[in-house]
Amino acid sequence: MTPPVPRAITQATIRAVEAVRARDPDALGEAGGDLALLPAEQVGLVLGAVLRLLLEQAHPDGLAGEDVQAVLVRCARSNAGWLPGLDVGVLALLLTGALGVHQMTDEAPPADPAAVARHAPLLVADLLAVTGGAVGDHLAAALAEIAVAETMELP
Numbered sequence: 001m002t003p004p005v006p007r008a009i010t011q012a013t014i015r016a017v018e019a020v021r022a023r024d025p026d027a028l029g030e031a032g033g034d035l036a037l038l039p040a041e042q043v044g045l046v047l048g049a050v051l052r053l054l055l056e057q058a059h060p061d062g063l064a065g066e067d068v069q070a071v072l073v074r075c076a077r078s079n080a081g082w083l084p085g086l087d088v089g090v091l092a093l094l095l096t097g098a099l100g101v102h103q104m105t106d107e108a109p110p111a112d113p114a115a116v117a118r119h120a121p122l123l124v125a126d127l128l129a130v131t132g133g134a135v136g137d138h139l140a141a142a143l144a145e146i147a148v149a150e151t152m153e154l155p
Helices: 004-022 025-036 040-058 065-080 088-098 113-131 135-153
Strands: none
Touching: 004 025, 004 040, 004 113, 004 135, 025 040, 025 113, 040 065, 040 088, 040 113, 040 135, 065 088, 065 113, 088 113, 113 135
């Protein structure tokens, strides 16, 4: 049985990705709001793992900077028309974070949980359109990967 927090992250993420696919800003706001109420570190870890898995699947021969740029541009263009307040900087932060590349400066604080919860599903939906598959399957794979990593870290 899945613990409550990962289950809640999974359910809210699935609803958020469905809202993106339906281009429904209200439904995305609601699902993103639910994600933002959950522990930010866990949400970021799960969504980052899902994004990394999808990026690896979309680019099995390796990921170049141009590939990351293409994902960013494609996602921003496809969502700018229906989603007010889209922040390309948050999308870039999420992509680089998922790849383990953090370009933090004193002037650029990390994205707040609400921004992460609202923007990560945009990238997930975009990459799912390229790779196929169900968001739930990718979430399950990410949670399994995280569980394995956590057991390897135990003394």
